[in-house]
Amino acid sequence: xxxxxxxxLFTICLLGAMSPGPSLAIVAKHALAGxxxxxxxxxxxxxxxxxxxxxxxxxxxxVVLQQSPLLFKTISLAGAAYLAYLGINALxxxxxxxxxxxxxxxxxxxxxxxxxxxxxxxxxxxxxxFIALFSQFVAIGNGISDKMLIVATPLVVDGLWYTFITLVxxxxxxxxxxxxxxxxxxxxxxxxxxxxxxxxxxxx
Numbered sequence: 001x002x003x004x005x006x007x008x009l010f011t012i013c014l015l016g017a018m019s020p021g022p023s024l025a026i027v028a029k030h031a032l033a034g035x036x037x038x039x040x041x042x043x044x045x046x047x048x049x050x051x052x053x054x055x056x057x058x059x060x061x062x063v064v065l066q067q068s069p070l071l072f073k074t075i076s077l078a079g080a081a082y083l084a085y086l087g088i089n090a091l092x093x094x095x096x097x098x099x100x101x102x103x104x105x106x107x108x109x110x111x112x113x114x115x116x117x118x119x120x121x122x123x124x125x126x127x128x129x130f131i132a133l134f135s136q137f138v139a140i141g142n143g144i145s146d147k148m149l150i151v152a153t154p155l156v157v158d159g160l161w162y163t164f165i166t167l168v169x170x171x172x173x174x175x176x177x178x179x180x181x182x183x184x185x186x187x188x189x190x191x192x193x194x195x196x197x198x199x200x201x202x203x204x
Contacts, residue, residue, distance in 0.1 A: 001146045006153070013154040016129050017161040022083055022196055025189045026119045027162045029090075030112040031169040039166030041109040042116035047159030049120025054151040057130040079122040080197045086119070087193030090186045 023046055031039025120126060 001149060006149065009150065009153050010157065013157040014161065016126075016154075017158045021125060022086070022119050022123065022193055023116075023162070024165065025193060026086070026115055027165055028169055029189070030107065030115065031166040034107045034109075034112055036166060036170035037109050038107055038112040039170055040163060041113040043162030043166050044159045045113035045116035046120040046162060047155050049117050050126065050158045051151060051155035052121060053126055053130050054154050058147060058151060077201075079124045080201050082118060082122045083193050083197035086115075087190045087197060090190030090193060092190075 027039060027042045027046065030042040
């Protein structure tokens with residue numbers, strides 16, 4: 001794989017990671033409510049899910065989904081259900097930023113990692129990303145080193161981006177400013193998550 005092709009892959013992966021969505025909301029929630037360790041656990045568990053999608057795409061997920069629309073619909077429905085669950089919890093401030101900041105409840109790093117992984121692995125948006133964009137690079141990489149680079153690039157880019165988000169949001173000055181707006185943040189994130197779930201259902 002040439003440097004030019006890799007830079008194209010890197011750019012697409014970075015833009016995909018930076019696009020606002022449920023992944024950002026989940027990482028932000030755990031970084032704000034649980035602190036830096038929880039945010040990092042969420043970030044890298046999410047990146048693990050990205051890596052799994054990369055591996056699956058590498059071995060032919062694009063072909064499988066094209067030939068099995070029922071499988072893709074199942075993944076989409078599971079993702080929509082999970083987004084709706086997170087959205088309802090945020091609206092009710094159960095498990096959201098407001099509840100945890102107010103009560104001082106500490107979420108374990110394992111719980112944070114679980115949410116980060118699930119929001120990644122159950123996201124139809126990420127599945128579409130890899131099918132529509134990432135799969136074009138799979139045909140280019142013939143050697144083992146190329147395949148490893150194709151898998152590692154989106155995983156590392158995603159993990160480093162959300163690590164940056166975590167480091168920014170886990171700063172004490174940022175937390176103090178957000179604390180007063182915690183309920184509003186919960187309500188807004190809840191609405192966004194529910195709208196995303198409805199959008200997934202609409203496109204199925």
